[in-house]
Amino acid sequence: MPKPVPPSDAFPDARRAAAPVKGRGTATRLAHRFEARTRERDQTGWEPMQWQPALRSDDQKTDDPFEAPPAVQPTTCQAETARTILSRNDSPDIPFTWAINPYRGCEHGCIYCYARPTHSYLNLSPGLDFETRLIAKVNAAQALQRELARPGYQPSPIQIGSATDAYQPVEREWRLTRQVLEVLDACRHPYTIVTKSSGVERDIDLLARAADRKQVYVMVSITSLDAGLSLRLEPRAAAPWRRLETVRRLAAAGVPVGVNVAPIIPFLNEPEIERIIEAAAQAGAASIHYTVVRLPWEVNPLFQGWLADHVPDKAERIMARIRELHGGRDYEADFARRMKGAGIWADLIRQRVRKAAARHGVDGRPPVLDVQPFRAPPGRNAAAGQARLFD
Numbered sequence: 309m310p311k312p313v314p315p316s317d318a319f320p321d322a323r324r325a326a327a328p329v330k331g332r333g334t335a336t337r338l339a340h341r342f343e344a345r346t347r348e349r350d351q352t353g354w355e356p357m358q359w360q361p362a363l364r365s366d367d368q369k370t371d372d373p374f375e376a377p378p379a380v381q382p383t384t385c386q387a388e389t390a391r392t393i394l395s396r397n398d399s400p401d402i403p404f405t406w407a408i409n410p411y412r413g414c415e416h417g418c419i420y421c422y423a424r425p426t427h428s429y430l431n432l433s434p435g436l437d438f439e440t441r442l443i444a445k446v447n448a449a450q451a452l453q454r455e456l457a458r459p460g461y462q463p464s465p466i467q468i469g470s471a472t473d474a475y476q477p478v479e480r481e482w483r484l485t486r487q488v489l490e491v492l493d494a495c496r497h498p499y500t501i502v503t504k505s506s507g508v509e510r511d512i513d514l515l516a517r518a519a520d521r522k523q524v525y526v527m528v529s530i531t532s533l534d535a536g537l538s539l540r541l542e543p544r545a546a547a548p549w550r551r552l553e554t555v556r557r558l559a560a561a562g563v564p565v566g567v568n569v570a571p572i573i574p575f576l577n578e579p580e581i582e583r584i585i586e587a588a589a590q591a592g593a594a595s596i597h598y599t600v601v602r603l604p605w606e607v608n609p610l611f612q613g614w615l616a617d618h619v620p621d622k623a624e625r626i627m628a629r630i631r632e633l634h635g636g637r638d639y640e641a642d643f644a645r646r647m648k649g650a651g652i653w654a655d656l657i658r659q660r661v662r663k664a665a666a667r668h669g670v671d672g673r674p675p676v677l678d679v680q681p682f683r684a685p686p687g688r689n690a691a692a693g694q695a696r697l698f699d
Contacts (some may be wrong), residue, residue, distance in 0.1 A: 331417075334435045383415050386441070386444070388446065392451060392455065393452050404465060409471045414439065416542055417439040420541065428605075428606070446482070446484070449488050469503055507546075525566070527567070528551050531569075533580055555567060570598055572657060573626065574630060581657070596672050632651055633651065
């Protein structure tokens with residue numbers, strides 16, 4: 309397998325490859341870091357030919373990373389039978405041990421998404437493919453039940469949606485997240501959810517039951533209150549006002565809910581920190597969390613391309629401040645700084661979040677979830693007809 313290249317050297321010319329496409333975070337299929345072949349700009353200095361809609365039909369495809377696909381790029385979702393569904397987390401800066409992602413890729417198309425590089429392992433582009441070529445783990449619920457039934461399994465709150473939004477639009481059809489929650493509900497297993505979708509409201513019946521057992525916590529990510537900015541940053545996620553309404557409805561149902569102000573991007577949504585927290589508190593959020601933007605691997609050129617397209621007058625200033633937060637680099641992967649950054653500006657952001665939350669009476673700590681009610685699902689013997697003890 310080819311050796312990965314650092315993000316600063318990965319396909320720098322792809323940043324200016326294609327004009328924005330309505331409803332998508334990016335218009336380019338940026339080659340991933342494991343590609344055996346890459347393209348370079350011709351030494352004559354001419355720009356690569358840009359895609360012209362009138363010259364290409366919808367059923368014609370291109371593998372050229374400098375060209376854009378048709379303006380209307382449909383979403384496809386392919387079924388996959390997963391060998392396992394629980395992913396173990398060993399990162400010390402992430403507060404959960406197990407995670408479930410019913411899908412690979414995410415139609416929301418958030419340009420800053422740190423999970424985009426995971427599509428590289430599928431030999432797909434972290435660019436447009438991440439938003440349009442999705443994978444559904446159709447046996448997610450069955451795999452989860454099998455893994456929870458393993459001898460010696462120790463329950464710990466499971467994070468749902470750590471690398472893809474479990475309530476992205478395709479969930480309306482596939483209902484994999486609903487099936488996973490039904491397994492967790494039957495087993496009385498604690499879990500947390502992070503989402504940008506109002507689709508989570510569909511499952512309030514299950515969430516409310518888990519809340520009665522002190523076994524659920526939902527985080528709704530709100531990046532901006534500016535609908536125009538949100539539409540460009542996260543084109544297929546719920547509108548800001550709709551996410552606030554979701555917070556209200558969850559809180560009204562007795563479901564512990566917090567707001568994740570994330571990611572904070574200097575000079576873009578960073579001026580909104582206090583307003584977002586105020587709106588979250590008014591909607592009923594019980595806690596506030598935040599992270600700063602991080603640009604691992606292919607996210608870096610994709611994000612910088614977005615800046616050049618949408619806020620060219622602020623692009624250099626934004627990147628300069630991001631580098632200050634990450635020790636002079638576009639991205640610092642060190643566990644101590646990657647989520648919150650480091651230095652003066654990181655300290656200032658932390659103080660602003662804490663003071664705004666305190667001003668509105670919002671605690672920054674998530675609730676402690678109860679693992680005691682957990683009941684392991686039937687194992688192989690029980691599935692074959694043997695009675696379970698202690699039921």
